[in-house]
Amino acid sequence: xxxxxxxxxxxxxxxxxxxxxxxxxxxxxxxxxxxxxxxxxxxxxxxxxxxxxxxxxxxxxxxxxxxxxxxxxxxxxxxxxxxxxxxxxxxxxxxxxxxxxxxxxxxxxxxxxxxxxxxxxxxxxxxxxxxxxxxxxxxxxxxxxxxxxxxxxxxxxxxxxxxxxxxxxxxxxxxxxxxxxxxxxxxxxxxxxxxxxxxxxxxxxxxxxxxxxxxxxxxxxxxxxxxxxxxxxxxxxxxxxxxxxxxxxxxxxxxxxxxxxxxxxxxxxxxxxxxxxxxxxxxxxxxxxxxxxxxxxxxxxxxxxxxxxxxxxxxxxxxxxxxxxxxxxxxxxxxxxxxxxxxxxxxxxxxxxxxxxxxxx
Ligand code: NDP
Ligand code: GDR
Numbered sequence: 001x002x003x004x005x006x007x008x009x010x011x012x013x014x015x016x017x018x019x020x021x022x023x024x025x026x027x028x029x030x031x032x033x034x035x036x037x038x039x040x041x042x043x044x045x046x047x048x049x050x051x052x053x054x055x056x057x058x059x060x061x062x063x064x065x066x067x068x069x070x071x072x073x074x075x076x077x078x079x080x081x082x083x084x085x086x087x088x089x090x091x092x093x094x095x096x097x098x099x100x101x102x103x104x105x106x107x108x109x110x111x112x113x114x115x116x117x118x119x120x121x122x123x124x125x126x127x128x129x130x131x132x133x134x135x136x137x138x139x140x141x142x143x144x145x146x147x148x149x150x151x152x153x154x155x156x157x158x159x160x161x162x163x164x165x166x167x168x169x170x171x172x173x174x175x176x177x178x179x180x181x182x183x184x185x186x187x188x189x190x191x192x193x194x195x196x197x198x199x200x201x202x203x204x205x206x207x208x209x210x211x212x213x214x215x216x217x218x219x220x221x222x223x224x225x226x227x228x229x230x231x232x233x234x235x236x237x238x239x240x241x242x243x244x245x246x247x248x249x250x251x252x253x254x255x256x257x258x259x260x261x262x263x264x265x266x267x268x269x270x271x272x273x274x275x276x277x278x279x280x281x282x283x284x285x286x287x288x289x290x291x292x293x294x295x296x297x298x299x300x301x302x303x304x305x306x307x308x309x310x311x312x313x314x315x316x317x318x319x320x321x322x323x324x325x326x327x328x329x330x331x332x333x334x335x336x337x338x339x340x341x342x343x344x345x346x347x348x349x350x351x352x353x354x355x356x357x358x359x360x361x
Pocket of ligand 2: 090091092093132133134135184185186187195196197198200217218219220221223224225259300301302305306307
């Protein structure tokens with residue numbers, strides 16, 4: 001029997017990698033996409049199957065994490081063996097501007113899915129994965145952070161995810177559901193959202209290199225993160241649902257870099273060494289011609305910042321036999337390579353007199 005998976009957030013970075021991965025494993029994959037005024041399926045268009053043909057194994061449904069009726073309907077129709085709850089308002093800075101919506105989609109959204117499983121009597125059939133986050137550690141209480149490290153969330157996003165974490169644990173304990181949390185540290189890729197810092201950097205530097213943009217404005221250059229590759233991390237999401245007993249796992253590389261380090265690594269890939277002058281709130285990065293190409297803009301500072309995160313993935317290594325395969329350097333190189341290709345296309349269009357999409361924030 002082919003296994004059936006349902007992915008919320010299938011149009012996002014992780015959802016697109018996970019859908020690809022599960023299809024290759026022979027799953028029938030259902031995904032929930034939300035209604036938008038323009039197409040929002042760029043990341044999964046390569047997996048698209050014509051809805052008019054029969055025997056499809058990749059099927060999309062309209063739904064929303066804020067709408068129980070859609071979630072119950074889809075789960076009832078799909079009867080999934082596994083649900084990966086990846087959908088979220090996932091931007092930490094935006095959560096300060098949209099705290100209530102973030103709580104609704106990220107905290108109550110998880111509850112709605114768990115409750116749908118229970119109401120539909122699927123609690124012994126359907127396994128549930130919750131996309132938990134290293135942001136739960138926030139103001140860190142212990143370094144490196146592991147499964148037993150106390151949480152101290154520092155944003156509306158992290159507080160919402162704290163609820164989702166505990167409601168997952170609670171449904172596991174209260175109803176005997178196979179429900180688990182992957183506490184994933186930052187993971188990136190060429191399809192990372194353009195406003196997260198890594199992609200913002202690789203995209204901007206590639207564009208600066210080709211003369212499409214003059215400079216890049218960033219916030220806290222001293223923030224440190226444990227950055228891995230999304231491709232490595234989605235495999236773990238699947239593995240967590242294949243165990244005998246549901247458990248929560250930290251997924252991380254165990255290596256940490258600062259935002260400034262990331263800029264340097266990306267610049268190096270492009271052959272553009274950066275000279276830094278000043279520090280923290282008033283810092284600038286110059287290229288070899290003396291042009292200021294990176295500058296701090298306090299607009300990007302957060303009301304409460306997570307200064308440092310470093311994960312200890314020992315439990316995942318021991319119990320799941322997992323180690324990340326893609327290094328920091330390869331991750332940066334791949335992201336830069338893909339953004340350079342996109343920028344070359346833009347440069348070509350521009351040179352031929354066509355308008356290009358210049359949006360950045
Ligand atoms: P993305 O922001 O790339 O994707 C989020 C997905 O959720 C998108 O498909 C988005 O749809 C969808 N979504 C957002 N709001 C709703 C809603 N109200 N109803 C239905 N769908 C919605 O995130 P990632 O792929 O990077 O992350 C996946 C999950 O893992 C998220 O829950 C995130 O919080 C969590 N996480 C991510 C980490 C990372 O480093 N990437 C680390 C730890 C946890 P649309 O495409 O239309 O915007
Ligand atoms: P994060 O990722 O908040 O860790 O959440 P992000 O890339 O947004 O920020 C990482 C660090 O970089 C600093 N920073 C900037 N961030 C952004 N976005 N833009 C900037 O210009 C900038 N300058 C400096 C930030 O202050 C921060 O310290 C991500 C998301 O994917 C979450 O959904 C996920 O849960 C966590 O990773 C783990």
